[in-house]
Every structure is written in structure tokens, then in C-alpha cells.
Amino acid sequence: MQLPKASLEHWMREFYFDCKMDLGSSGVATYTFGDLRKLLPIDLEKMDAISFDDSMTRGCDGLRQAIANRWGNGNLHNVMTANGSNEMLYHIMSTLLEPGDEVILLDPIYHALSTVAETKGCNIKYWKMEPEAGFIPAMDDFKSLLTENTKLVAVNFPHNPTGVTITREQQKELIKLVSEVDAYLVWDAAFEEMTLGEQLPNPFLEYDKAISVGTLSKGYGLPGLRIGWCFASEEVIEHCVQLRDYTTLYISPLVEYVGQIAIENIDLLMAPKMKEAKDNLQQLTHWVEKNKDRVKWTNPQGSVSCFIKFKGVEDTEQFCRDLVNETGVMLVPGECFGYKGYCRLGFGASKASFDEGFGLLTDFLKKRYWA
Template identity: 60%
Template sequence: MRKLPKAALEHWMREFYFDTPIDLGSSGVYTYSFRDLRKLAGVSDTDLDNIVFDDSPTRGCLALRQAIADQFGDGDPDRVMTANGSNEVLYHIMSSCLSPGDEVIVLDPCYHALCTVAESLGCNIRRWHLDPSAGFKPRFEDLNALIGRDTKMVVVNFPHNPTGASITAEQQQSLLDIVSAVGAYLVWDAAFNDLIEDGPLPNPALNYEKAISVGTLSKCYGLPGLRLGWCFAPPEVIRRAVELRDYTTLYVSPLVEAIGAKVIVTAPTLAAERRRVALSNRSILDSWLKENADNFKWPETFGGVTCFASLKGIEDTERFCRSLAKEHGVMLVPGLCFGHPDLIRLGFGCTEAELVAGLHRISAHMAEAYL
């Protein structure tokens, strides 16, 4: 394996996420407290007292895998592997399924974990570009032009991070048809699936034997700090990932598993409340963008809680984002973190008060220094 490149997004978040008062850069909904969870998920003192800090099965304890299989799959826990966040799942899947020279198709722009592991393995990366002038809508004719018999894996995330672009159920079936025709793996990152305006898409791993669906409690459910991710995958993929995991984290903490099993049962409730806030925030952001249409350009999308916007007259947005954070206390993410330095990622999964205050400060900063 070649040396993994610096994850520019995580480097940026380390610099600004914890010390900037208003976060309008993150890609998920705002977080729940443990007090919230104890009430919503019914986590009792007895549940906590019964946790034993022993080793746990490598694939995850049965109770948690069963809860995930029942909530998001077909009820078969043997098709589920849990991990310490979805990034660990992606690392294990790609490291165990890919070899140097394999052809891998990824979206562009792209969240780093969906691409750089394959790159570090020496894979041949082919990019399925999402065009800003077309509203970042995926063009399946472009995918057809990229894919072939040598394609080993196609990696997608819809709704897409950072653009918010998504696809319909009919388009998802078209994607499955294209990928299955060449027998490639489809890695379906479903981190934002419960943030599609028209409702979540089906789990493709239930309809295509080489689809691998990856989930997490971080983005839609407001629990990034729980560090719980999972995948639905073919048995041989899970077997290879487990063998690799013997050299990394071994398993998920019994504490996380016990709380996670409770949370998964109430996941729709957790997602519904945050989705309601996100849709309301979307209306606030839409109004603000219309008021600032001469300066901000954002192709309308219908999923996730981020937009990937351009700023009039600013080709390198890093300086703008740095000065905004330092002078006005608002964090955005410059597009360089996704290979597009002329754009910014703006997140609206926060509270309404935080969004309104942050947008007001962005307007002030633009008026003072840039426009």
C-alpha cells in the first residue's frame, strides 16, 4: 500500500471545528445528548449496569447486528458487520476487496474515504464528474462511458457529500443495472439516506448480490461521537474484512454496542426530528440565498444538509473561510477539501438559531471585506 494522502477535510476540521463558535460547515444534523438518548431510546440504569467490558465478536455482537438487519435490511444478521464508524468499514472493504491495478469508479467531488484508500492501493481511479452547471445531477450516460468489464468497484454516496445531489428510486435501479451488467462491486454509502426530501432509498444490497451498503449513526441521527458504523455485504466480503480487522481495531466496544442496539430501534424517531429541523432550515437558507443571489450560486438539490456553492469573484475560497472563522466565528469548509477550491461547503443541519446567526455573520463579512 502506498502512503495515504493527507485528508484535507479532517485537517481543516481539526483546525476550526472545535474552536469556532458557529458551525455552518459540517455535513450532518446537530447532535443528541446522552440525556436525550436515554429518554428517546429507553436506555435505563439497568441497561448500563449490565454492560460487561469484555471482548466482543469481530463482526459485532448479535443483538446489535440483528437490530441493524431488522431496521435497515432483510433481518439476516449474518450479512452485517459493525465497526467504529463508517470510515473504518470503508477502509476494510476497500483494503480487502481491491488490488493494485483494479479499476474503481468514484464520484467527483468526493469525500476522501470513498476514494483515497483505493488510490493508496494502486487502483486505477476513474472519476464520475458531477457538473455544477447541471446542478450536480449525476448523468448516467457518463457512467456508461466510464464503466467496462475491467471495472472492479463503483463507489457512490447519495445524497452526495458535499453537493447534496441525490437520485430517485428509478435512477438507483438504473445504477444497479449498469453496475451488475459488468459484475462490479457497488459500494453504496447511505450515510445521508434519511435526509432525502422524498424519503430514503432502498438498500441496494438486498437487490444485487455484489452491492455493499454502508451505514452510520453520524449524519442523519446526530450521534457522530458514538462512532458506530456498519455494512450489509456478501459473506465473502465480510470474511475478508474480518481477517483484516484482526490487525486494526478487532471489534466495537461493548458499551457502544449496547447503546447502539437501543438506538437503532428508535433510529427513525431520531432521524425524523432532525429532518424536520433540516427542512425548516432549508427554507431559511433558500431565502437567504435568493437575497444574496448576486454573490452566491448554489444549484438546487434535494438531499442531505449541505450545499456546495460558489462565491462571486472568489476563485480560492480558503482565505475567505479562514478570515470568516477568525473574524466572525463561523466555520465553513473550503472546496479545496474536495478538490474544488472555487467552492464552499455550507451545512444547514444545525439549530435554527445557529443557522440564522451564522448567515447574518457571513453577510456582514462579505459586505466588509469582499463585495
């Protein structure tokens, strides 16, 4: 199976590591290990005793139990861990889907949720999040796509890249509709706790063919730890285990130890980062209102990113290239999600970095497009 180039990851490889200010990412500012040692009860003697041996394929019991306690019902047997949520999604999609399967995907959508189905030759139906409706998904549109032949539905709410989400009542309706046709529901919960309103619960606790995927990357400032997981049935997890035997085999026991401590104390990590992100969002919202004749967006209700459109900017890829090359500020062009004309703007950076980067972005727009 030859997967296509992941445009988003290609863009990040080209610019993320060299830019001065990152205003394009969809996660909060990252922690250092020194930060973790100050915030968390990390036992250095226990770390010294860790042996770099093989670990369990599904993940060590301690890490899985911490995940099950925080986001599930305490049953670690319905949890599998992976080297990031991308690996987890790859295992799920690769083992569940066959050519010709009917699959419903959000559009736009994060590439890890779509490319395996597209490459395998599945019959894809796109649940369009229309720009004219502020990218807010319509349940009636979803109902028109769903059939008795639907094998799998994949969504991510709160949504990347737009920041929109659905209500709890809409989530219940979505689960009910999918269950009535006995399809899998892949629920990307990367931004589960990163919400400005009601937090949507884990759908696996309500439907046994739901598969909820989580990560420490987005809201917790630990993308480099590379810990992802899923809640799923024993059957689905066993399929993933068989594929794991041909990929990464397991997670490092050192990573598992740090990840377990982080999850057991996750509020200590999330609270300061989300407060900073909300302060940045307040500043961004004020700026959009001040420039409402020049800027179009839907105010995000979750995650730490939005899809934004600037007056006078048509070729957003070239715009983003010019911006980062001339100012050092990185945004992500909508072309990475198949939506030319929009940019993903993230507001999860540190306050100092956001203020500086946002000032440079504003000056660039005034000089080049709004003169």
C-alpha cells in the same frame, strides 16, 4: 500503504473544536447522553451490568439485528459493524482492491471512498459531477466509463458535499449496469434517510455484489458514538473480519448497547433534527433566491449540506480561514474536495446556532465582498 493527508479531516481538526458556529459540517446537531436518556428507553441497570469484555468481531447480535431490521431484510448475517463508517470503508476498500484494478469514483467524493483506491495504484476513472450542470450526475457519462474490466464502483447518494441525488429509476439503472460487468458497487448510504424526496433503497437487497455502508453520525446526531456498518455478502464480510483482526478488533459493548437502543427507536432521534434542518434549509433557500446574482448553488435534495459559490470569492480556503478567524463561523472550503471556488455549507445546526452563524456570514460577505 502510505495514505495521503485527508484534507477534510485536517480542516476539521484545525477549526471544528474551536469555532463558535459550525456551518460546515454535513450532519445534524448532536445529542447529549442526557438527551438520549429522555428520548429513549435506556435501562441504567442494564448499563450497570455491562462488562467491559471483548465483543464479537462482526458486532453483537442485538446491534446487527437492529440494523438488519431497519435497513435490510432482517438477516443479521449480512451485517458487520465497525467503529464508524470510515473504518468500514477502509476495510472494504483495502481488502477488495489490488494495484491496477479498474475503479470508478464520483468526483467530487468523500475522501474515505477514494484514497485507498488511489493510493493502491488502481486505474481510477472519475464520474464527474460537472459544476455547469449543477453537479447533477449524468448516467450517460457513467456508461462511457464502465467496461468489462471494472472491478468496483463507489458512490454516495444523497451526495456529500453537494446534496444532490439520483432518482430511483437511475439507481435501478446503475445497479443493472454494474451487475452486467460483475463489479462491486460500494454504496455509501450515510444520508439514506436524509432526503427531501424519494428514499433510495438498500442496493444489497437487489444485487449480491453491492455493499451498502451506513452510520449513526449524519442524520441521527450521534457521531461520537462511532457506529458504522455494512450490508454485504459473506465473502466480503469475511475479508473485512480478517483485516479487523489487525485494527480495532471489535466495538465497545457499552457503545453496542446504546447503539442498539438508538436504532430500535431511530425515528425519535431523527424526526426533530430533520425538521430543524428543513427549517434552516427553507431560510437558506430564501436567502439564495434573494441574492441570486451573488450566489450560485444547486438546491440540495438530500443530506444537510450544499456546495455553494459566493460572488467575488475565488480563494475559498483563504475566505474560510478569514471567516472563522474573524467571526467564529466555520465553513469547509471546496479545496478539501478538490473544487476551489466552492464552500460546503451545512444547515443541520440547531436553529439558534444557524441563525446566528448565518447572520455573521451574511455580514462578512457584505462587508468584504459585496460592498
